[in-house]
Amino acid sequence: MPEKESSVPPPGADTPSERYYRELLGKNFLRLALTYLAPLILLTVYFTLQYRAVSREGRRLHLRSVAEHQANMMDLFLSERVVNLANLIDDPKLPLPPTSGLMEALLNRLQKNSPSFVDVGFFDSTGIQRAYAGPLPYLENRNYSHEAWFISLRSGEENFIITDVYLGLRQQPHFTLAVRRIIGGQYFVLRATLDPKSITDYLHSLGESRNTAFSIVNRSGTLQLATPEIGTPMQASPLVPPVSPRIGDQRVRRGHQKVDYAYAWMRTAGWGVVVRDIEGENGVPLLGNLFGVMAFSLAPILVVLSIIVFRSKKLVQMQIERETAKAQFEHAAKLASVGELSAGIAHEINNPLAIISEEVGLIRDLMNPEFKMHTTFDDLIPHLDNIREAVYRCRDITRKLLSFVRKDAIHLKPHDVNQLLDDVVDGLLIREMAVSNIQIVKNYSCELPSIVTDANQLTQVLLNILNNAADAIEPPGAITIATSCASGWLSVAIADTGKGITQEMMGRIFLPFYTTKEVGKGTGLGLSVSYGIVKSLGGDILVESIPGKGSVFTVRLPVS
């Protein structure tokens, strides 16, 4: 017993149509995504980068302006302190040297001007501190003649000096402001020390420095003042700005991070203000904004994505509907080409029916006693045989028609094209052609390879072209069918002696619904559908025509 063919696919396996559907969906989705999503994503990336660049530039300019402002403020501050000090020594009522009690009063005056003043001292030309007021009274009468600031002030061009921050005798970070004067021929110096921390607080209190960390470095890169995030005075600065230009900004790599900072060199002292962002090394707020931008552009992307998913599903549906419609259309065209045949078919069937009818009538007559025919059984046999033969003629015609019209699935099998042609010509057309006085000449090549094709579809094409050929002929005429094979192509050339195709008709013959037949006789679908079928079989239809002489339609099909 032969094994029964399983028609149910194993569980989990896709039916071909499901797979096809999914492939189609995937293709459509990709195409739509590429068309709509890719530019959107590119735009998003572009705008994000642009935003980052713009915001970094903004931040950079901001830092620069903060640095410059801070430097100016520091200059102003230090100038004021120098003026405070100078005012004291320039007071003509100041006794020289001042007494310790007077020094306390002077310190009070200074501290009223700025709380950053720590102490004040008065020096003569030998460098001895003659008078002192402040938290460290033991400094009185100390010799400062070897201190760097004293030597610099004495040899310098300026009448004042502002030192870097140093530890000095008191072993605490501080810096010195000193003013020199020559009064009554004698060299005097009034000097005050300032607490760097109070300056830091002062700068902080200016408010400009919010979200920024700033520090002041000297030219050799030692921190003079700094917010706690950066370090403490006297440490080496992590950022050392270049000396020139006076104001600038830089991006430096520190470990894994890049740091943007701006700097400005002060005019009064050899110090530079360095400003950078406090939060993170590269600005957390920037990143936050970046996420905002991304989220903002992600929303339309998601919207577009959902539209694309929806659209591609819809497209697949449409495509499948269109394919179904196309299949129905082809079938309709097939029916139509049969319809065009139907006049001939009616003749084909009505003739044997007439024979049957006449034979039956004749048998009745022969058996009718009225006519006294004396009929024997043997007399009837030829008539009965005629009936039988006529019945089979009808059956053959209907069978061929049905096999052609049946809406079969496409079956690709090797076929002998000569045989297919004979089926069409001898099966459906030859009698019709004979009674229409159209001679059919077969000019088959006997070395024709068989080709893999769908017999039903190819038959439809051949029948259609043969119908058209017959239609073009004003009887008497001839249709010559020639088959040949050359360089991988199999050709069926159908030549008629009909009225031919004019140049202007030639461009339209393959268009759907174009017909030269009378209204109701032709649908105008035959050639357009034939063309579609031959194309789908990988072939082509070529047409040559001489108006008034005839046309040749050549169907070319690939052999492999």
Place this chain on the structure above:
Amino acid sequence: MSEAIKLLIVDDEIKYLESIAKRLEIRGLEVTKATNGQEAVALARSRKFDLALLDLKMPGMNGRQVLEILKKEHKFIEVIILTGHGSLESAVECTKLGAFGYLPKPYELEQLLDILKDAYQARLRNKFEADREKTDRILQLATGSSALGILRELRRLDDEEK
């Protein structure tokens, strides 16, 4: 019984031709068979037929052409078109060309006999009509020119009878 009705049947379907001929012969008609147009035209030239049954679609000369020749060469013949090709246009076309009627295959014998009867009636009516016209002309000729002139005219009238 006098002479039988002479009927010409033209059809390329030989078996059909045989059986219809036989059935009509049984019923007393004198049937002549032709299997194509040329044969039919040749037969009609050698003999006289009262009526003709003509298949429309035949190889070689088709029914229409045979109809035209028959109607041209024989004044009183009536032609009935038989065909399996049942469309109204060809019927109208053939009656315009002078066919008496049209019978689509297959048909009942009664229908055929009916139309044959009508056709024969028409033939006779046409013939008698023509005879009456001739009688009128004979009467007109009798009162006119010289005896010899009348004699010649009468002879010509007689010749027209074919």
